[in-house]
Amino acid sequence: MRGKSLRGKMWSCLLLLLLALLLMAAGCGGDAGPDDEAADQGEGEVEESVTILLSTTTSTYDSGLLDYLIPVFTEQTGIEVEILSQGTGQALETGKRGDADVLLVHDRAAELELVEEGFFVDRHDVMYNDYVIVGPAEDPAGVKDVESVVEAFNLISAGGHTFVSRGDDSGTHRKELRLWEEAGVDPAGADWYLPAGQGMGATLTMAHENLAYTLTDRATYVSMKDELELEIVLEGDPALFNQYGIMAVNPEKHPHVKYEQALQFIEFLMSEEGQELISSFQVAGETLFFPGLGI
Amino acid sequence: MSKLLEGILEAFRLIITLDPYLMQIVRLSLQVSGTAIILSTLLGVPLGTWLGMCEERKTRLINKIIYTLMGLPPVVAGLLIYLLLSRQGPLGVLGLLYTPVAMVAAQVALASPIVTGLTMVGIRSRGREVEEAARTLGASPLLTAWTVVRECRFSILGAVVTGFGRVVAEVGAVMIVGGNIEGRTRVMTTAIVLETGKGHYELAIGLGLILLAIYFVINSLLYHFQKEKP
Numbered sequence: 001m002r003g004k005s006l007r008g009k010m011w012s013c014l015l016l017l018l019l020a021l022l023l024m025a026a027g028c029g030g031d032a033g034p035d036d037e038a039a040d041q042g043e044g045e046v047e048e049s050v051t052i053l054l055s056t057t058t059s060t061y062d063s064g065l066l067d068y069l070i071p072v073f074t075e076q077t078g079i080e081v082e083i084l085s086q087g088t089g090q091a092l093e094t095g096k097r098g099d100a101d102v103l104l105v106h107d108r109a110a111e112l113e114l115v116e117e118g119f120f121v122d123r124h125d126v127m128y129n130d131y132v133i134v135g136p137a138e139d140p141a142g143v144k145d146v147e148s149v150v151e152a153f154n155l156i157s158a159g160g161h162t163f164v165s166r167g168d169d170s171g172t173h174r175k176e177l178r179l180w181e182e183a184g185v186d187p188a189g190a191d192w193y194l195p196a197g198q199g200m201g202a203t204l205t206m207a208h209e210n211l212a213y214t215l216t217d218r219a220t221y222v223s224m225k226d227e228l229e230l231e232i233v234l235e236g237d238p239a240l241f242n243q244y245g246i247m248a249v250n251p252e253k254h255p256h257v258k259y260e261q262a263l264q265f266i267e268f269l270m271s272e273e274g275q276e277l278i279s280s281f282q283v284a285g286e287t288l289f290f291p292g293l294g295i
Numbered sequence: 296m297s298k299l300l301e302g303i304l305e306a307f308r309l310i311i312t313l314d315p316y317l318m319q320i321v322r323l324s325l326q327v328s329g330t331a332i333i334l335s336t337l338l339g340v341p342l343g344t345w346l347g348m349c350e351e352r353k354t355r356l357i358n359k360i361i362y363t364l365m366g367l368p369p370v371v372a373g374l375l376i377y378l379l380l381s382r383q384g385p386l387g388v389l390g391l392l393y394t395p396v397a398m399v400a401a402q403v404a405l406a407s408p409i410v411t412g413l414t415m416v417g418i419r420s421r422g423r424e425v426e427e428a429a430r431t432l433g434a435s436p437l438l439t440a441w442t443v444v445r446e447c448r449f450s451i452l453g454a455v456v457t458g459f460g461r462v463v464a465e466v467g468a469v470m471i472v473g474g475n476i477e478g479r480t481r482v483m484t485t486a487i488v489l490e491t492g493k494g495h496y497e498l499a500i501g502l503g504l505i506l507l508a509i510y511f512v513i514n515s516l517l518y519h520f521q522k523e524k525p
Contacts, residue, residue: 053393082393082478082479084393084474084476086474097382099381099392099393201492201493204494205494224494227494256382256388256390
């Protein structure tokens with residue numbers, strides 16, 4: 001008897017659980033709320049609030065730059081920007097397929113080529129910074145004594161010192177591969193060369209854990225410096241220059257993209273105000289990005 | 296070591312103060328996986344019941360297919376849904392990639408074979424006698440089916456709970472089709488990947504603890520029901 005009533009309770013428990021889940025699901029559907037709210041806050045603006053999808057690199061996202069810029073843009077225009085943080089290679093592919101509206105990436109040669117091929121329009125050199133080589137403070141390879149990347153990479157490879165590579169076809173990874181080529185070293189498959197296949201933050205953490213060297217953009221390194229026992233062992237070589245570009249997905253290729261709003265975002269970043277915002281962004285007292293074209 | 300301890304303390308602080316970023320991620324996780332498991336239940340329980348009541352030798356091939364799909368790796372499910380929903384894919388016009396809907400779709404692909412398969416096994420082990428009894432008492436086929444489902448409800452509940460546990464903890468599929476967009480498609484597992492990568496262990500640990508707690512509740516329920524099973 002007792003067992004039966006208990007089972008009855010179980011049964012109602014299950015029903016309650018399902019009901020709760022259903023309610024949550026309903027909440028999910030009703031969650032289109034933020035758009036409506038934004039429209040309400042639009043202070044009498046008649047225009048509906050629109051959301052554009054920005055496909056960008058892990059370096060701009062992880063450093064916090066976008067969290068600094070986008071609220072200003074949204075306040076001015078009512079346009080919400082959602083951020084898809086991927087490696088540059090994946091971001092370019094996402095844009096080519098028309099799965100994003102606007103791209104902020106750093107592989108200038110590839111960007112110009114894709115604009116040429118008609119995938120993207122309105123490309124601008126929006127900002128730059130530089131790459132640095134970081135490694136353990138003891139610097140077993142002696143990279144601190146040399147001044148060029150070519151020498152540094154040769155020291156690392158000759159001594160068989162562990163080097164963590166992004167290995168994810170990102171802008172940084174592509175840069176690193178070009179630098180190895182310039183250094184005349186083919187690291188693929190070497191036992192000291194670890195392709196991580198992850199974002200910049202995760203790669204830095206891995207280098208930190210393995211007491212290894214790695215190539216990183218300055219922004220991500222500075223924003224994570226406190227968590228890492230890694231030091232800059234080489235900087236300032238002109239070969240380490242890092243240009244970021246911004247561009248919109250070509251609406252002629254993909255008519256569904258929100259081209260007008262994407263263009264507004266590009267114009268905002270290229271405006272005097274946007275460029276000033278970029279140069280005023282600091283982490284731990286260091287400026288991480290410099291406006292404009294830096295070549 | 297102190298880093299781990301600090302992380303755990305900070306994690307508890309985030310949980311206790313109901314940190315809005317953390318709570319939003321947890322809510323989205325439950326919404327996505329909850330919706331997915333409801334759809335999988337609506338799909339899997341009737342199908343599993345029907346298969347379970349069929350003679351086993353007639354459904355041998357379907358059984359094998361379902362058992363295979365039960366082990367479908369999340370990243371493969373993610374890749375399939377990604378290719379379907381991308382602008383250049385067959386369903387691209389819907390513009391659903393990088394939305395919670397896409398994540399639900401991927402999780403339904405993962406959970407419904409589990410619900411179907413486990414329901415089928417449960418029905419098969421007990422359904423026959425119940426079916427015969429109901430038939431003898433003159434029940435219509437539909438009423439017979441309902442009686443069988445009612446009598447096997449604990450195995451069915453187990454199936455649903457197992458499916459939920461699988462999708463809420465899954466990271467590969469939601470990362471690919473959701474894109475881990477803050478405030479829109481970032482769930483517990485993808486947030487853990489991101490925050491660990493950025494070295495922000497507190498949030499990652501906090502989310503990990505919540506996931507463990509959810510798992511604990513799920514398993515307690517399951518254990519309880521299985522003990523009840525006659």
